[in-house]
Amino acid sequence: MTDTALINGSFVAAEQASISIFDRGFLFADSVYEVVPVYAGRPFRLEAHLSRLADSLAAVGIDNPHQHGDWVRLLNDLINVNGGGDQSVYLQVTRGAPARREHRLPQDVDPNIVAFCQARRPPPPATLADGVAAVTRRDTRWARCHIKSTSLLANVLAAAEAHAEEATEALFIDEADGVVEGSSSNIFAVVDGRVLTPALRPAILPGITRGVVLDVLAANDIAHHMVDHLPLTALRRADEIWICSSSREIMPVTQLDGVTVGNGRPGDVWAKVYGALQEVDHE
Known part of the structure; x- marks a missing residue:
């Protein structure tokens, strides 16, 4: 502090x-x-x-x-x-x-x-080299998460459950088994050669870093799409999963609910996007 x-x-x-x-x-x-x-x-x-x-x-x-x-x-x-x-x-x-x-x-x-x-400290080299673990949890938050409110108890409890399972983040799943966002992050996944992210709606915070990542994807001609519904089944077969936020920048998730994501290493698409983010004007 x-x-x-x-x-x-x-x-x-x-x-x-x-x-x-x-x-x-x-x-x-x-x-x-x-x-x-x-x-x-x-x-x-x-x-x-x-x-x-x-x-x-x-x-x-x-x-x-x-x-x-x-x-x-x-x-x-x-x-x-x-x-x-x-x-x-x-x-x-x-x-x-x-x-x-x-x-x-x-x-x-x-x-x-x-x-x-x-x-502010950069992520540990081991995080960038090995990725992090995430777990999924049912979304118990209020219905207006696009407002950046300090009412974060549901997020805090989900993050605590993730920590107890030696995971970095909890990913919220809605009643339709769709991926929403993390307890303190937005989410991207590489599925069938395309980068997917849930489209903005009241259940999702319009993350500033999320917007920067979308700009980087467009600038580098990387196929991407904002989807109304990102099924949990698609996330489980994704080649890559990323979480992003202002404090985390963009981190690769290499384990989901105890199961290896892709080949278990940060992916090539993440590496390209991460490198491009480091070149973004930090202003």
């Missing part, structure tokens, strides 16, 4: 940062968030992250507390005061802290803003 946090527009020592116990983000998870990777002091795809933040705020009816330019200035100042370099910025906007706890939405309350930085 870095030293300085941002609380409602003011920079404070991280260990002294606090908000009210009556904050609705704390009491109800009535808040939204973003995680922005930072490379060499430059926030990656900040425009896209702030656009998604605005969409999430609008979807839950929280007034956006800042104009776009003010967000850019505040977050860049936060990065700089924490030393630049490779970091990730966590940003959360809550509905605020009314004087009374009740489920009904409060009137005339100002949103609270919390932001801090963490050191």
